[in-house]
Structure formats: C-alpha cells, structure tokens
Amino acid sequence: MHAEFKSTESEDRYPLSQVIYRGKNGELLEVSHDRKAWNSRTPQEWKTLFAERRLSFNVADLSGVWSKRELVLPELPESDIVSLQEGWTPLFNAERLAKEIGIKNLRVKLCGNSHTGSFKDLGMTVLVSQVNHLVKNGAPIKAVACASTGDTSAALSAYCAKAGIPSIVFLPAGRISVAQLVQPIANGSIVLALDTDFDGCMKIVQDVTADKSIYLANSMNSLRIEGQKTIAYEIAQELGWKLPDTLIIPGGNLGNVSALAKGIDDLLALGLVEKKPRIIVAQSENANPFYLAYKSNFDKFEAVQAKKTLASAIQIGNPVSYPKAVQAIKNYNGIVEEVSEQELSDAAHRADKIGLYNCPHTGVALSALFKLRERGEIASDESVVVISTAHGLKFSEFKSKYHENSLEGISPKYANAILRLPADANKVKDALRRYA
Ligand SMILES: *Cc1c(COP(=O)(O)O)cnc(C)c1O
Numbered sequence: 540m541h542a543e544f545k546s547t548e549s550e551d552r553y554p555l556s557q558v559i560y561r562g563k564n565g566e567l568l569e570v571s572h573d574r575k576a577w578n579s580r581t582p583q584e585w586k587t588l589f590a591e592r593r594l595s596f597n598v599a600d601l602s603g604v605w606s607k608r609e610l611v612l613p614e615l616p617e618s619d620i621v622s623l624q625e626g627w628t629p630l631f632n633a634e635r636l637a638k639e640i641g642i643k644n645l646r647v648k649l650c651g652n653s654h655t656g657s658f659k660d661l662g663m664t665v666l667v668s669q670v671n672h673l674v675k676n677g678a679p680i681k682a683v684a685c686a687s688t689g690d691t692s693a694a695l696s697a698y699c700a701k702a703g704i705p706s707i708v709f710l711p712a713g714r715i716s717v718a719q720l721v722q723p724i725a726n727g728s729i730v731l732a733l734d735t736d737f738d739g740c741m742k743i744v745q746d747v748t749a750d751k752s753i754y755l756a757n758s759m760n761s762l763r764i765e766g767q768k769t770i771a772y773e774i775a776q777e778l779g780w781k782l783p784d785t786l787i788i789p790g791g792n793l794g795n796v797s798a799l800a801k802g803i804d805d806l807l808a809l810g811l812v813e814k815k816p817r818i819i820v821a822q823s824e825n826a827n828p829f830y831l832a833y834k835s836n837f838d839k840f841e842a843v844q845a846k847k848t849l850a851s852a853i854q855i856g857n858p859v860s861y862p863k864a865v866q867a868i869k870n871y872n873g874i875v876e877e878v879s880e881q882e883l884s885d886a887a888h889r890a891d892k893i894g895l896y897n898c899p900h901t902g903v904a905l906s907a908l909f910k911l912r913e914r915g916e917i918a919s920d921e922s923v924v925v926i927s928t929a930h931g932l933k934f935s936e937f938k939s940k941y942h943e944n945s946l947e948g949i950s951p952k953y954a955n956a957i958l959r960l961p962a963d964a965n966k967v968k969d970a971l972r973r974y975a
Contacts, residue, residue, distance in 0.1 A: 540579075540613035544761065545571035547862065555612070556673060558680070558751045560760050567863060568761045569801070572610065574808050582810040589776060603627040603773050604664050604766045610805055611665060611765045619672040621702040623654035625664050626769060630777045630924070635893045637923075640912050644922045646783070647895060648774055651930035655697050655722060657690035657852075658795065658928050661770065662763030667698035669762050670754055674704065682707050682729075684748055685756040686740035688791065688852040689719030690929055692730075695756050696723035707753065709733060709740040714851060718933045736845065738857050758794030759859045767795055771802025774924055775812050782806070782816040783922040787908050789900040790820040790829055790875075791853030793864035795928070800867030818871040820864065821907035823848040824879050826855055829864060833875035837865050849880055849937055849946070850899040852929065874916065876907040881949055887931075888941055888953040896931035896938075904928075 544553040546562035547569055553559050555570070562568055580588065589607065592600040599605040599617050603626015608615070629649045637645035650658035667683065674680055682705040685695050692708035699706035708723045712732035723730050733740055741757065748755040758764070775782050782803065790796050799818060806812040822830045826845035842857035858864070867873065878886070886909055887902025897905065904925045911917045931938055940946045942954045960966050 540576045540609055541573045542570050542613055544568045555614070555669065555762075556676075556678075558673075558678070558754060560755055567759060567860065569863075570612075570761050570765050572613070572805075574805075577610070577809055585809060585811060586780060589772075598622060601627075602664065604661055604769045607769050607772050610772070610809075611769065612669065612762075615668060615672055619668055619675060620664075621667045621671050621698050622664055623660060623697060623701060625653050625660040625766075626773060628652045628773075630774065631895060631927075633890070633893055633895070636890060640909060641919050642912060642917060642921050642923055643919070644783075645908075645925070646923070647890075647901070647925045647927050648770065649895075649927050649930075650770065651898060651901075651927055651933070653930075655690070655693040656718075656930040656933045657694065658767065658770065658926070659690045659694035660698075662758070662766040662794070662798070663691075663694035663698045663756070665766035666756055666760060666762045667695070667702055667704065670704060671702045679752055680754045681705065681752045683754045683756050684709065684744055686710075686737060686744040687715075688737045688854060689715035690852055690933075691756070691758070692728065693719055693722035693726075696726040696728040699728070700726040705729070707731065709744045709747075711736045711740055714847075714854065716851065716934055716936060718935065737855055738842075738845070741857075741859075757859065758792050764794060764798040764801060767798030768802030768805065770795075770926065771799055771806060772811075775806055780811055782812050782814065783924045785817045785819060785917060785921055785923045786926065787819040787821060787904045787923065788926040789850065789853055789903040789928055790822055790864065791826065791855040791858065791900075793820075793829060793858040793860040795926070796820050796867050797860045797863035799926070800863075800871060803871065815871060818867055818873045819907060819911065820868065820873065820875045821903045822875065822877050823850045823853060823883065823903055824877045826850075826853055827877045828856055829858060829861065830875045830877040832861070832865070833868065837869075848899075850883055850903050852900055853903065874911065876911060878903055878906040878910065882906040882910070884937075884941055884946060884949050885952045888938075888951065891931075892953065895927075897927065898929040898931050898934045899937050900929060901925070901927040901931075
C-alpha cells in the first residue's frame with residue numbers, strides 16, 4: 540500500500556519524504572492513499588484485523604491511530620512510530636441527557652482523555668513519527684515548531700520530547716490556560732509568548748520555518764489530518780461498524796472537521812460503513828468566520844478579527860483548512876451553528892451534571908446540539924455523537940469561576956455553589972435538611 544501528498548486543487552503529487560506544506564498556488568495538500576489497494580482485504584477481513592488488534596499489546600496496536608496503520612501511513616516502519624497510546628478514548632453514553640432533550644441516543648467521544656488532554660495527540664503522533672523517520676534517514680531538520688492556541692503546542696512538545704527531537708512553540712501571550720502553558724514548559728520546548736493573537740503567531744511561525752530546517756507542525760500540515768481522521772474509524776468500530784445519524788464537532792482552524800470527513804470518506808470507500816452521517820460544526824459567536832460563510836452559502840469567505848472567547852482554542856479568525864471544511868459540510872449535508880458565551884458555558888456545565896467534565900469547546904458543540912434540537916433541526920429519532928475535544932481539567936479556571944459566579948458577563952444557570960459552614964455538626968445537619 541502506498542500514500543503520497545496530493546494537491547487539493549490539481550493532480551500534483553509529492554512524496555511523503557518531501558518537506559512541503561502547500562502546493563504550487565499556496566493550496567492545501569492532502570495525504571492521498573491508493574484506495575484500490577485497500578480492496579486487497581474485504582470489509583469483513585478489515586473488521587477482523589481491527590478486532591484482533593484490539594486484543595494485542597503490540598505498541599502500534601495499542602494506539603487508536605496506529606492500529607489502523609495501513610490507512611494512515613502505510614509505508615512508515617513500525618520502529619519509527621512515536622506513540623503515547625493515543626486514541627481509544629471513551630465513547631461516553633449520555634443516556635440521561637439524551638432523554639432530557641428527547642433524542643434516540645447521545646454519545647460523547649472524549650478525545651481529551653489522552654496523554655496531553657486534547658484530540659491534538661491523534662494528529663501529532665503521525666506528524667512526529669514521520670519527522671522521526673525523516674531525521675533517522677538523515678534529513679536536515681533541527682527542530683519542529685508550531686503556533687498554537689494551547690493544545691497543539693502541548694501535544695507537539697510531548698511527542699517531540701518522547702522522540703528526543705527539539706521543539707519550539709509560538710503562543711499568543713495571555714490567551715491560553717495555565718495548564719496549556721505549563722505543558723510545553725515542562726516537556727522542555729522553547730516557549731515563545733508573543734504579543735499577538737493566534738493568527739499573528741501563525742504568520743510569524745510560517746516566516747521562521749520558511750527555510751525548512753525547522754519543520755512546521757500546524758494543521759495545514761496534512762499529516763496531522765491522517766491521525767485525526769481515525770476519530771471516525773474509532774466511533775464506527777465502537778458502534779459495531781455504524782456511524783450515528785449526526786456528528787457535532789467544534790471548529791476553529793477547521794482541521795478536525797476536515798479530518799472527520801476524510802475518515803468517513805475512507806470508511807465508505809472501504810465498505811466498512813454504508814450510511815452517510817450528517818456533520819454539524821459549532822463555532823463561538825466571537826470567532827465565527829465559518830458560520831458567516833455558511834450563511835452566505837459559501838459564496839464568499841471573509842476572515843474576521845476573532846474576539847476573546849472562553850473557548851480559547853477556537854479563537855481563530857482566518858481558518859487554514861477552510862476549503863476542506865466547506866467540502867466536508869457539502870458532502871455530509873452539514874450545518875454550521877454559532878453559540879454565545881452564555882450558551883457555551885451553560886451547556887458545558889449542564890452536561891457535567893451527568894458525569895462529564897466538559898471543556899468550553901465541548902460546551903460549544905453541546906450548546907449547538909441543544910439549540911438545533913429545540914429548533915427541530917435535530918429530530919427525536921436521531922442518534923448523535925458529540926466530539927469532545929479537550930479534557931475539562933485543562934480549563935479549571937473556566938469551570939471554577941463558573942461555579943463561583945465570577946465569569947465576566949455570564950449568569951451561570953447550573954452553578955453549584957460550595958456551602959461554607961462552621962465545623963459544627965448541628966449547623967451541618969440544619970444545612971443538609973434543605974436538600975433532603
Ligand atoms: C484545536 C482545538 C479545537 C479546534 O480544532 P480545529 O481543527 O482547529 O478546528 C477545538 N477544541 C480544542 C480543545 C482544540 O484544542
């Protein structure tokens with residue numbers, strides 16, 4: 540089996556060993572697989588292979604990404620894989636919430652239950668493994684760099700540290716959570732905090748990596764999409780090789796929705812699933828260029844100046860993967876929805892009440908679910924999977940301030956205030972009587 544980079548606008552192709560991020564006209568590239576070769580196994584043979592690997596303790600098989608290696612990077616030697624056992628994250632059955640909002644079933648794919656606490660691990664294992672392979676074969680790469688709203692840098696830093704490859708991260712000063720900032724510091728990256736936003740960091744990192752001795756790890760790098768697309772494989776496998784009617788995902792730079800769609804394309808091409816699901820992308824009103832473009836039927840795209848949002852990882856005004864995401868929405872009968880700060884905060888914490896622990900971005904997706912259900916655009920007989928992109932523990936301030944009612948401009952509907960009482964059993968009993 541074989542894979543190579545292909546232009547998304549022409550027939551131009553490049554080997555995966557080349558350090559290249561865009562085509563001749565600046566267009567995005569994609570990793571293109573020889574899908575005909577996939578027919579060397581029948582759908583049933585693929586299913587059996589993947590089921591067997593689920594029982595194996597081989598390093599590659601333990602990874603949700605590399606257990607599908609033929610469909611990810613078929614020619615990468617297994618010995619070059621840099622893995623932190625990414626993938627195989629829980630598919631949380633939110634039956635109580637499904638009942639509350641009146642849909643057939645609701646599951647939440649907890650992509651943040653992973654090494655660095657976000658789905659970015661899925662793409663980063665592929666990118667860093669490929670770089671590791673190139674470096675081992677003598678490529679003149681000194682370091683790997685990225686601009687980040689927090690989670691990409693955490694993932695890059697951990698995978699590079701595992702492989703012993705230097706890394707450099709460009710962060711917008713003061714705009715990411717403490718946990719996100721500490722991760723690359725701890726893993727030994729060179730950490731640059733710049734007085735600009737994500738889009739500003741992106742411009743600078745592209746300039747710095749232009750000579751190719753520093754490798755660029757941002758999501759325009761289509762290697763990351765190959766890891767992230769396995770979210771679709773995993774959901775299908777966990778549901779008995781079926782996808783839900785509807786998948787909801789928060790979107791910033793729009794790499795993840797592009798990856799989700801590519802994963803579904805693969806499953807359909809392999810004959811592993813038959814029915815096309817629908818994809819819904821959710822954005823924050825404060826960073827909504829994709830929503831605005833959707834409203835104009837994708838006739839035109841205009842970048843926006845992203846305003847501050849609690850969903851800081853999607854505070855992006857000029858999404859790199861816009862053309863791929865438009866295709867994803869068109870192919871999968873998609874909808875784009877926007878939600879306010881109040882809505883995303885309440886949605887995240889409403890869903891926490893059934894045992895989840897949601898980050899603000901997952902709140903964006905959940906809030907879109909609630910709104911579309913209320914408007915009847917999601918029907919009562921639908922099965923839905925929400926993609927949760929990060930672990931709530933990375934956003935402790937968002938969560939503790941919500942419950943303390945100290946988030947600026949937010950009146951928390953689901954706050955659960957602490958009872959502060961003297962150490963007196965009678966006073967405690969009095970207080971508890973109010974609940975009994
Ligand atoms: C990166 C990220 C997103 C957005 O993904 P894109 O591929 O940029 O659309 C959403 N949520 C979290 C937690 C992220 O880290």
